Amino acid sequence: xxxxxxxxxxxxxxxxxxxxxxxxxxxxxxxxxxxxxxxxxxxxxxxxxxxxxxxxxxxxxxxxxxxxxxxxxxxxxxxxxxxxxxxxxxxxxxxxxxxxxxxxxxxxxxxxxxxxxxxxxxxxxxxxxxxxxxxxxxxxxxxxxxxxxxxxxxxxxxxxxxxxxxxxxxxxxxxxxxxxxxxxxxxxxxxxxxxxxxxxxxxxxxxxxxxxxxx
Numbered sequence: 001x002x003x004x005x006x007x008x009x010x011x012x013x014x015x016x017x018x019x020x021x022x023x024x025x026x027x028x029x030x031x032x033x034x035x036x037x038x039x040x041x042x043x044x045x046x047x048x049x050x051x052x053x054x055x056x057x058x059x060x061x062x063x064x065x066x067x068x069x070x071x072x073x074x075x076x077x078x079x080x081x082x083x084x085x086x087x088x089x090x091x092x093x094x095x096x097x098x099x100x101x102x103x104x105x106x107x108x109x110x111x112x113x114x115x116x117x118x119x120x121x122x123x124x125x126x127x128x129x130x131x132x133x134x135x136x137x138x139x140x141x142x143x144x145x146x147x148x149x150x151x152x153x154x155x156x157x158x159x160x161x162x163x164x165x166x167x168x169x170x171x172x173x174x175x176x177x178x179x180x181x182x183x184x185x186x187x188x189x190x191x192x193x194x195x196x197x198x199x200x201x202x203x204x205x206x207x208x209x210x211x212x213x214x215x
Contacts, residue, residue: 007112007129014075015039021058022065022089023079024049027103031077032056034116043073046080065089071096079103106130115140120152150190157189157198161205172205180204 024046093100
């Protein structure tokens with residue numbers, strides 16, 4: 001049996017893009033919440049839609065899925081309790097070049113959804129390419145014990161400093177950023193000493209290593 005190649009990881013930018021969710025139950029609701037958080041314009045198609053899902057800011061069409069309609073969307077999620085319907089959505093997506101995820105059915109997925117761990121704007125994902133959702137969630141929870149709000153604060157500090165340097169036309173070598181991250185800034189932020197952390201950052205990014213950005 002040939003070995004499947006690994007999945008190619010991406011972050012999809014879905015703001016204002018149309019996404020179809022086929023299914024109206026609890027699984028569909030969880031998928032819709034993630035899509036809405038990403039700014040997608042969501043349409044839900046299902047004969048029966050849970051009340052909570054109908055109250056979300058989505059377009060709801062209470063009817064069966066119609067063959068081929070997935071072609072009108074950029075992305076789709078099939079999460080009904082009927083494998084034939086999920087398979088139909090996948091097949092239509094393949095024909096139309098639309099990426100489709102079928103919940104708990106990796107054979108009919110053109111993309112899989114990783115377990116997510118969020119700390120503000122920091123996003124960490126864990127995936128087994130659909131092989132074991134239970135292990136994926138377990139490992140995410142293990143990582144959650146080591147990531148706190150201080151990591152998001154450190155991210156904000158690094159991002160703001162990088163933007164300032166780029167605005168000045170300067171780029172910092174990757175090795176200098178790594179040295180800064182290993183300098184103890186996280187512990188300073190964790191103890192509420194953010195100003196000291198920023199001073200350490202700027203001291204670590206030595207001026208003689210900051211060269212003009214010639215991109």
